[in-house]
Amino acid sequence: MRQVKTYLPLTTGNNGVSFRMPSTVVVIPCYNEACRLDIDRFLRYLRNDPPARLLFVDDGSTDDTRIMLQALQAVAPEWADILPLETNRGKAEAVRRGMLAALGSGADFVGYWDADLATPLEVIGRFCERLQAAESLQAVFGARVRLLGRDIRRHLSRHLLGRAFAMGASCVLGLGIYDTQCGAKLFRGNQRTRELFHTPFCSKWIFDVELIARMIAVDQQRGPTLRSLYELPLDTWHDVDGSKVKPRDFLAALVDLHRIYRRYLRGVPRLVDRELVDRELEPVRENTPQEQPLSPAATSQPARHPAEV
Numbered sequence: 001m002r003q004v005k006t007y008l009p010l011t012t013g014n015n016g017v018s019f020r021m022p023s024t025v026v027v028i029p030c031y032n033e034a035c036r037l038d039i040d041r042f043l044r045y046l047r048n049d050p051p052a053r054l055l056f057v058d059d060g061s062t063d064d065t066r067i068m069l070q071a072l073q074a075v076a077p078e079w080a081d082i083l084p085l086e087t088n089r090g091k092a093e094a095v096r097r098g099m100l101a102a103l104g105s106g107a108d109f110v111g112y113w114d115a116d117l118a119t120p121l122e123v124i125g126r127f128c129e130r131l132q133a134a135e136s137l138q139a140v141f142g143a144r145v146r147l148l149g150r151d152i153r154r155h156l157s158r159h160l161l162g163r164a165f166a167m168g169a170s171c172v173l174g175l176g177i178y179d180t181q182c183g184a185k186l187f188r189g190n191q192r193t194r195e196l197f198h199t200p201f202c203s204k205w206i207f208d209v210e211l212i213a214r215m216i217a218v219d220q221q222r223g224p225t226l227r228s229l230y231e232l233p234l235d236t237w238h239d240v241d242g243s244k245v246k247p248r249d250f251l252a253a254l255v256d257l258h259r260i261y262r263r264y265l266r267g268v269p270r271l272v273d274r275e276l277v278d279r280e281l282e283p284v285r286e287n288t289p290q291e292q293p294l295s296p297a298a299t300s301q302p303a304r305h306p307a308e309v
Contacts, residue, residue: 024052025054026113028056028098031065031088032061033061034061039072045122047076056069066084099112099187106189109188116240130230131186138188141185142231142232145179151236152234153239173213173265180212206253206260209257
């Protein structure tokens with residue numbers, strides 16, 4: 001595995017003492033992206049003291065993608081690196097190999113981002129801040145929630161299919177996750193993340209769902225996984241033309257959901273029994289004052305995500 005360099009920026013606190021900021025490496029999978037790479041936006045990010053180093057994974061591109069990536073790297077070699085794959089392996093495998101390389105660099109945080117920059121690179125800092133603020137979190141996922149005051153632009157057909165798929169994924173996973181497929185995710189650079197990416201994925205298109213299923217399978221219950229994930233609603237997300245995901249892939253994704261359930265989740269208790277939920281959340285409550293039990297009416301419905309689109 002190719003060695004990825006990391007740089008540990010220093011910042012100055014209120015007492016004038018410099019301390020090390022967490023190092024971050026973000027993987028950008030690329031396959032024949034020469035017509036879609038927004039060079040100006042990447043350059044703007046790389047030239048403005050970025051919070052994360054970018055690792056571009058060229059997944060066996062046959063166009064000018066690698067030439068463009070090399071030009072970007074030449075501008076800011078301290079903040080950009082390239083991991084070339086000689087043959088096309090698919091996005092899931094490109095992300096997996098990039099994440100293993102990023103983990104091998106010793107970075108504190110590692111993640112992946114879509115090359116079309118539908119999610120702006122400038123929000124990487126917010127993902128890092130969220131992981132820093134809560135040590136119990138293992139990962140932060142971007143969520144495309146259409147709320148007033150936010151600029152979320154999706155093609156109607158993809159939005160409707162995406163919401164239908166999200167409902168199916170939530171049912172299979174047994175977690176009330178809103179958006180599994182947003183291409184902006186950041187993880188802690190620890191052994192648990194390394195185990196998630198250690199073996200190739202069985203799913204071609206929905207490896208994001210498979211990642212969560214792997215977390216549940218390791219925990220053997222959904223409570224710990226639920227507490228270790230955080231969905232960060234994005235302020236800006238713009239659908240970019242030229243996506244390689246087509247409407248017909250929706251059917252293939254449903255088949256993959258069934259495969260993921262059989263491989264990882266069959267037999268894992270679901271968060272539907274009230275006593276099971278209380279037992280899994282007991283470590284969180286053990287240090288809190290004793291509270292009066294809620295009325296049956298207050299406990300009859302499980303918690304739901306606050307935003308439904």
